[in-house]
Amino acid sequence: MNARLLIKQNVILRHSRRAAASLLVMLAMYTGIRIYSLSAADRSYDRLLSGAALSIAESLSVTHGNIRTDLSYAALEMLSAAPDDRVFYSVVGPNGAVVTGYGDLPAEPPNLRKNGLTSGRAGEARFFDAYYRGDEVRFAVLGRQMSEPNASGWVWVQVGQTRLARDALQRELILGAVAPLGFVAIVTLILAWFGTDRALRPLKRIGDELGARRAVELDPIRTPVPREITPLTDAIDGFMARLASTMDTLRMFIAEAAHQLRTPLAALRAQAEIGVDGKPEDAHRSLVAIEKNAAKISRLLDQLLSHATVLHRTDIQKTETFDLIDIVHEAAHETINMTSGANVEIDHSIDAAPMKGDPVLIGESVKNLLHNALRYGCPNKEPISLSVGIDRDEYVVLIADRGPGIPAEQREWVFQRFTRGSQSSPGAGLGLDIVRRAVTRHGGNVVLRDNPKGGLIAELRLPRAQS
Amino acid sequence: MTRLRSILVLMTVFIAGCAPQPDESDVAARHVVIYSTTDLESFQPVLDDYKLLRPDVDVEYIALDAGPLYERFLGEVRRGSSTADLLLSSAMDLQVKLVNDGFAANHDSANARALPAWAKWRRQAFGVTFEPVVMVYNKKMLGDRAPPRSRSELLSALKNEPEFWRGRIGTYDAERSNAGYLLVTQDVLQGETFAVLLQAMGEVDVKKYDNTSAILDRIASGHLIAGYNLLGSYARARIDHGAPLMIVYPEDYTLAVSRTAIIPVAAPHPDAAHSFLEYLVSIRGQQVLTTRSKLNAVRREIQGPYAQSGVFDRELGAIRPIALGPGLLVYLDQQKRERFLDTWRRAMSPALRAEPRSIDGATAQ
Numbered sequence: 001m002n003a004r005l006l007i008k009q010n011v012i013l014r015h016s017r018r019a020a021a022s023l024l025v026m027l028a029m030y031t032g033i034r035i036y037s038l039s040a041a042d043r044s045y046d047r048l049l050s051g052a053a054l055s056i057a058e059s060l061s062v063t064h065g066n067i068r069t070d071l072s073y074a075a076l077e078m079l080s081a082a083p084d085d086r087v088f089y090s091v092v093g094p095n096g097a098v099v100t101g102y103g104d105l106p107a108e109p110p111n112l113r114k115n116g117l118t119s120g121r122a123g124e125a126r127f128f129d130a131y132y133r134g135d136e137v138r139f140a141v142l143g144r145q146m147s148e149p150n151a152s153g154w155v156w157v158q159v160g161q162t163r164l165a166r167d168a169l170q171r172e173l174i175l176g177a178v179a180p181l182g183f184v185a186i187v188t189l190i191l192a193w194f195g196t197d198r199a200l201r202p203l204k205r206i207g208d209e210l211g212a213r214r215a216v217e218l219d220p221i222r223t224p225v226p227r228e229i230t231p232l233t234d235a236i237d238g239f240m241a242r243l244a245s246t247m248d249t250l251r252m253f254i255a256e257a258a259h260q261l262r263t264p265l266a267a268l269r270a271q272a273e274i275g276v277d278g279k280p281e282d283a284h285r286s287l288v289a290i291e292k293n294a295a296k297i298s299r300l301l302d303q304l305l306s307h308a309t310v311l312h313r314t315d316i317q318k319t320e321t322f323d324l325i326d327i328v329h330e331a332a333h334e335t336i337n338m339t340s341g342a343n344v345e346i347d348h349s350i351d352a353a354p355m356k357g358d359p360v361l362i363g364e365s366v367k368n369l370l371h372n373a374l375r376y377g378c379p380n381k382e383p384i385s386l387s388v389g390i391d392r393d394e395y396v397v398l399i400a401d402r403g404p405g406i407p408a409e410q411r412e413w414v415f416q417r418f419t420r421g422s423q424s425s426p427g428a429g430l431g432l433d434i435v436r437r438a439v440t441r442h443g444g445n446v447v448l449r450d451n452p453k454g455g456l457i458a459e460l461r462l463p464r465a466q467s
Numbered sequence: 468m469t470r471l472r473s474i475l476v477l478m479t480v481f482i483a484g485c486a487p488q489p490d491e492s493d494v495a496a497r498h499v500v501i502y503s504t505t506d507l508e509s510f511q512p513v514l515d516d517y518k519l520l521r522p523d524v525d526v527e528y529i530a531l532d533a534g535p536l537y538e539r540f541l542g543e544v545r546r547g548s549s550t551a552d553l554l555l556s557s558a559m560d561l562q563v564k565l566v567n568d569g570f571a572a573n574h575d576s577a578n579a580r581a582l583p584a585w586a587k588w589r590r591q592a593f594g595v596t597f598e599p600v601v602m603v604y605n606k607k608m609l610g611d612r613a614p615p616r617s618r619s620e621l622l623s624a625l626k627n628e629p630e631f632w633r634g635r636i637g638t639y640d641a642e643r644s645n646a647g648y649l650l651v652t653q654d655v656l657q658g659e660t661f662a663v664l665l666q667a668m669g670e671v672d673v674k675k676y677d678n679t680s681a682i683l684d685r686i687a688s689g690h691l692i693a694g695y696n697l698l699g700s701y702a703r704a705r706i707d708h709g710a711p712l713m714i715v716y717p718e719d720y721t722l723a724v725s726r727t728a729i730i731p732v733a734a735p736h737p738d739a740a741h742s743f744l745e746y747l748v749s750i751r752g753q754q755v756l757t758t759r760s761k762l763n764a765v766r767r768e769i770q771g772p773y774a775q776s777g778v779f780d781r782e783l784g785a786i787r788p789i790a791l792g793p794g795l796l797v798y799l800d801q802q803k804r805e806r807f808l809d810t811w812r813r814a815m816s817p818a819l820r821a822e823p824r825s826i827d828g829a830t831a832q
Contacts, residue, residue, distance in 0.1 A: 071800045073656055076793050084589045086567045087793040100802040133569040 377401020
């Protein structure tokens with residue numbers, strides 16, 4: 001319940017983040033549209049404004065040393081494209097005196113005027129906004145150079161218009177751009193809403209199918225699904241196939257274990273019956289046989305437990321940093337203590353062997369190999385040699401005995417579960433299977449080879465840099 | 468019976484309690500000051516009707532000429548002293564300038580929006596009348612001559628019989644009359660013919676007057692034979708009173724002016740001002756303007772000989788109403804005015820024209 005709540009909250013969080021992101025994008029788009037619309041509206045009306053200024057500038061003349069203008073009707077009529085906007089203009093002579101028009105128009109910003117003077121391009125208006133007579137007004141300024149005697153220098157024509165029409169055009173442009181955008185956004189939202197619902201419906205069907213199944217039904221999903229969802233169903237099918245195989249293995253393991261346990265148990269019962277029913281002098285022999293079989297069962301159980309541990313730990317994939325030498329020493333001590341008359345020579349060429357992985361798995365592996373060596377490799381109590389070394393980027397653990405060895409063609413076979421090198425020896429044959437699983441899980445490997453001095457060497461290789 | 472009486476008494480008390488109590492805003496709404504270029508005699512019926520509608524509003528009507536009206540208003544605003552609540556002037560150009568310079572307040576209503584496009588600007592200037600600008604003749608003085616019906620016919624008549632017309636045609640003095648200046652500048656905008664006509668009028672020693680009434684008086688009395696650029700409504704009113712006048716709507720084009728109302732931002736009684744302006748542009752106000760003040764209504768809904776439709780129905784050539792808008796600012800330009808009047812003076816007096824200075828600008832645009 002808690003987890004589900006958390007997931008729901010996460011979903012909401014993710015959705016609100018996404019909503020905030022799309023809101024930001026929309027805001028950015030709106031700002032962009034606004035800026036564009038403003039400049040577009042200004043551009044279109046600036047043309048009229050500069051046209052009017054140009055028309056006035058063209059009417060400039062000098063009569064008797066006085067600047068004269070002849071304001072044409074067309075000049076102001078041109079501006080009536082913005083019918084409700086107020087119009088202001090002025091003509092200022094070289095001496096700064098107002099020739100005609102409004103004497104109190106706001107001056108253009110100083111940076112603008114300076115540029116205009118230095119470049120001295122007549123016929124090209126400069127624009128600026130200023131507050132005048134209660135309204136925001138757009139002005140165009142145009143310079144014309146007069147070079148008549150008594151009146152030479154720059155004459156400035158300034159024409160201004162309030163911004164009503166520009167603002168209206170800008171609003172219109174914004175609306176023209178935002179309205180379809182908003183429409184598309186809403187349609188997308190609606191489609192996404194229905195689309196998501198539709199797209200998620202197969203998932204619900206899969207859920208229903210899996211919910212209705214019994215625990216042992218691990219067949220592939222039968223519900224037909226759209227192509228987009230097949231990776232999910234493939235993954236589920238693959239997972240269930242692995243689960244089925246694991247369960248098969250487990251079932252086989254249990255069957256084998258039961259079979260393996262049945263034989264010594266049957267022998268145990270037979271021996272006990274002989275001991276009970278037979279002559280008293282046979283009783284001691286029966287007890288010896290019983291003890292032998294009980295020990296066998298005990299070992300078998302140990303191995304089964306060890307095997308189960310390895311299987312479990314392989315599944316949970318626990319990882320920590322440890323020193324291989326410590327683990328090897330520990331494993332050796334435990335094994336030696338459990339075996340009477342064990343003679344193990346421990347030797348290592350390095351002082352420390354830090355590595356990452358599961359120390360229990362590695363320990364179990366070493367114990368198994370050592371156990372095998374002690375059981376099969378020292379018929380005449382020869383010493384077993386155990387060493388830890390380093391070879392490039394691998395640690396090498398060698399367990400060498402002086403026993404009869406295993407023929408080369410049988411060496412791969414002995415790694416399989418419930419096999420033993422020789423049927424006569426005690427043991428369930430689980431050991432090497434455990435070792436291989438554990439070592440493989442660490443990215444290493446284990447091999448058996450001939451000991452040049454006679455006997456068998458089990459060689460364990462483990463990578464040093466295990467992540 | 469007693470019960471019914473007590474109920475009646477209660478109701479009386481209740482109604483008395485509900486009667487509106489005068490307060491500050493009501494007092495402010497009860498006074499409105501109008502500066503107008505229309506003489507009080509013409510406008511009185513409008514004021515009387517408004518009084519019926521709003522007996523609580525006390526109208527102070529001050530008749531002024533267009534120029535003094537403009538100057539007085541500006542002076543009062545500059546000094547910060549109390550000024551008018553409504554400016555009603557036939558000088559459309561000066562009213563447009565006041566709006567352009569930011570002195571006018573907005574007035575928005577369905578009635579205001581119903582005005583023709585040319586009769587409103589910025590929801591601040593509203594043309595409330597529609598007055599064709601006509602030629603007026605004394606029928607008796609013309610004798611059996613056909614009255615010239617267009618500017619080109621008038622020009623031919625002046626050229627053919629200069630001695631008949633000499634000193635007997637009158638028009639506005641553009642220098643002294645704002646309305647006359649507006650009309651003559653608008654004539655110039657209409658085309659080249661007018662400059663020639665102006666010169667021809669100058670050649671026959673045209674008489675210049677300050678207002679339409681002065682010219683109409685002299686035509687009616689026989690001192691003049693013809694008047695050019697006169698307000699049609701005034702002439703009609705005189706014909707209705709039996710004057711031997713004849714109105715000709717020039718067939719080439721007929722200008723039309725509009726008495727223009729604005730409410731100043733500085734109006735001391737804005738509520739009453741808006742109420743009065745709203746009345747002027749309402750159907751009822753327009754009706755009274757047309758039928759009783761004999762000023763042509765601007766709204767096309769109004770029927771009758773003085774209404775806009777009445778004039779249009781005569782199909783007397785192109786009616787060109789002067790449109791409110793920034794275009795009217797052109798001839799208010801100081802230099803433009805000087806230039807124009809210089810040309811006008813020379814056209815009007817042959818003595819000046821004889822001087823060796825070139826004629827320029829008479830046909831400007």
